[in-house]
Amino acid sequence: MTSPQPLLSVRDVRTVYGDVVALDGVSFDILENEFFALLGPSGSGKTTLLRSIAGFETPTAGEIDLDGKNLLSVPAHKRPINLMFQSYALFPHMSVAKNVAYGLEAERLPKDEIASRVDDILATVGLSHLASRRTSALSGGQRQRVALARALVKRPRLLLLDEPLSALDRKVRAEMQSELKRLQHEVGMTFVVVTHDQEEAMSMADRVAVLEDGRLEQLDTPVGLYSKPRTRFVAAFIGTANLLEGRATAGGIDVPGIGELRAEHELAPGDAATAVIRPEDVTVTREPAALAGTVVDIFFLGGSTTVSVAVDGLADPVRCTVHAAVGLARGDVVGVSIAPERIVVVPAAGPTSPAALQEVSG
Amino acid sequence: MAERVAKRGGLGIAQIPFWLTYVFLYVPIIIVVIMSFNASDNLFVWSGFSLQWYPTVFQNSAIMEGLGNTLIVAAGATVIAVICGTLLAVGIQRYTRGGLIRAFATAPALLPDLLLAIGLLSLFALLQFTLGLYSVMIAHSVFATAFVTAIVLARLAHVDPSLEEASRDLGAGHVRTFLRVTVPQLAPGILAGALLAFTLSLDEFVIAFFTTAPTTPTLPIVIYSMVRFGVTPEINALATILLVVSVTAVLVAQRLTKFTENL
Numbered sequence: 001m002t003s004p005q006p007l008l009s010v011r012d013v014r015t016v017y018g019d020v021v022a023l024d025g026v027s028f029d030i031l032e033n034e035f036f037a038l039l040g041p042s043g044s045g046k047t048t049l050l051r052s053i054a055g056f057e058t059p060t061a062g063e064i065d066l067d068g069k070n071l072l073s074v075p076a077h078k079r080p081i082n083l084m085f086q087s088y089a090l091f092p093h094m095s096v097a098k099n100v101a102y103g104l105e106a107e108r109l110p111k112d113e114i115a116s117r118v119d120d121i122l123a124t125v126g127l128s129h130l131a132s133r134r135t136s137a138l139s140g141g142q143r144q145r146v147a148l149a150r151a152l153v154k155r156p157r158l159l160l161l162d163e164p165l166s167a168l169d170r171k172v173r174a175e176m177q178s179e180l181k182r183l184q185h186e187v188g189m190t191f192v193v194v195t196h197d198q199e200e201a202m203s204m205a206d207r208v209a210v211l212e213d214g215r216l217e218q219l220d221t222p223v224g225l226y227s228k229p230r231t232r233f234v235a236a237f238i239g240t241a242n243l244l245e246g247r248a249t250a251g252g253i254d255v256p257g258i259g260e261l262r263a264e265h266e267l268a269p270g271d272a273a274t275a276v277i278r279p280e281d282v283t284v285t286r287e288p289a290a291l292a293g294t295v296v297d298i299f300f301l302g303g304s305t306t307v308s309v310a311v312d313g314l315a316d317p318v319r320c321t322v323h324a325a326v327g328l329a330r331g332d333v334v335g336v337s338i339a340p341e342r343i344v345v346v347p348a349a350g351p352t353s354p355a356a357l358q359e360v361s362g
Numbered sequence: 363m364a365e366r367v368a369k370r371g372g373l374g375i376a377q378i379p380f381w382l383t384y385v386f387l388y389v390p391i392i393i394v395v396i397m398s399f400n401a402s403d404n405l406f407v408w409s410g411f412s413l414q415w416y417p418t419v420f421q422n423s424a425i426m427e428g429l430g431n432t433l434i435v436a437a438g439a440t441v442i443a444v445i446c447g448t449l450l451a452v453g454i455q456r457y458t459r460g461g462l463i464r465a466f467a468t469a470p471a472l473l474p475d476l477l478l479a480i481g482l483l484s485l486f487a488l489l490q491f492t493l494g495l496y497s498v499m500i501a502h503s504v505f506a507t508a509f510v511t512a513i514v515l516a517r518l519a520h521v522d523p524s525l526e527e528a529s530r531d532l533g534a535g536h537v538r539t540f541l542r543v544t545v546p547q548l549a550p551g552i553l554a555g556a557l558l559a560f561t562l563s564l565d566e567f568v569i570a571f572f573t574t575a576p577t578t579p580t581l582p583i584v585i586y587s588m589v590r591f592g593v594t595p596e597i598n599a600l601a602t603i604l605l606v607v608s609v610t611a612v613l614v615a616q617r618l619t620k621f622t623e624n625l
Binding site: 054055056075076077078081082083085087089090091092093102103106107150151154 | 522524525527528529530531532533534535538539542543546547549
């Protein structure tokens, strides 16, 4: 990559609590002005990583640098990094404006500068009219905006957002999602969202780091993660996928029951492998095709319909996405075909080899 | 299975023990309050309503001196207890796990006064600390600290720990975080603890009796020495005043802790 020096550089970070390994050697770079996401299920180590970057925890081993300078020796309150807490952590004994001013007062800035910066940021997040309100009198969405304003007003080098949308109801979520993207462009700041919700990460971030069991599974753009997953975990975690177990062959993968599927891959022939097939890459026809099956379920989703087909020879039904009006019914015998160029073959299980990881993060 | 709706009560006569017990709790207090308004100076004869004993309380120099001493002791003990109790509670919450240290920190509130009194007296003797108002103040702050610790700990359980992290994240150091975020969050608990500490110190007898000098009696000690020559209506008036003060303080403290729980 020809990019300049990364903004934040995480190198071989390892955190061990007693005999629990929370982070098992994680490395990646975050670039300036990037909207980055740390995505993983609970227990994947993403919160530990977040707290290590914010300064509330110190890793057992490894380094974290900001702008090329060691960050771990800097205490939390001196790091040019701010965190928007999952619980928002607004100070209940202060007004909205006082909450937002708190961080600037801690910097001992002149009063008029504090006042004007607080006014500006409240206008940016659309809360000027609530400045003197108590935070307990606000709605969930408003509280989040206060938390966001309180962090942004500090003009941090990096803004961490811990599960920013999880506490919001569906409608406010969608609103806040586009709001966060807008703000990130507007203030030109580096955002790092930490979340277990793949939709949240995929819809907002420029790049997503997928964590599992304290390891970095894959770091890629949302499109890259979806179309070219490198591990079985990523394939299953991101979006919906049909996972067919088999063995790699020279030109594809041999799936017991249906035979060889042609696909490009880098595995050695004979390796245990999994074919990842997205539902939209499966075509269901009334005419006989490469595979035959029976419709077992139809889920109408409005714009599209997901059809479950029990394919002869496979234990689990194959899910495929079709356009709404296909006129299929349960019990119909159908032909199923899979676009070979869309099949991704990943190792069946186990961690990715270190070489593959380096290639991804480099 | 047919079930009858249970009625509160039942046989009237079965309620008598309950009501008798209840009366038993409050009769002594009621007698003191009523007798404080008795015009006669004979304790056992009611000869009409009078407020005359209330002014005499304030004209009695021994009582006034005792009251002065008691207020100094209570105020000092409260200040010490609030500071120590708050720090102790925050430290327990932050640095310890499990209930043992917690239990030991609040135990002096429940220990027999006599035990504390003898222990403190021995300690003062050992340190050759001159007995007087300061020794009582220190002695009272021991059990008062335990009360404040218990109340502040209860309050702490309701405070979101991420508030302190948020403060640090926003650039505030430990001291600023403690004063601007932790203490305001604990304020209702601290205030309730202070009121309770003050009230308890106000009428504490045993420990004060052991740890004060004869020249600096606190109010309960003054009252005790007066009562040895017979209870006068004046004492009843004084007791009633103390009752009003303590009950008010305890009620306010209770309101504050309730308020705390609802936050």
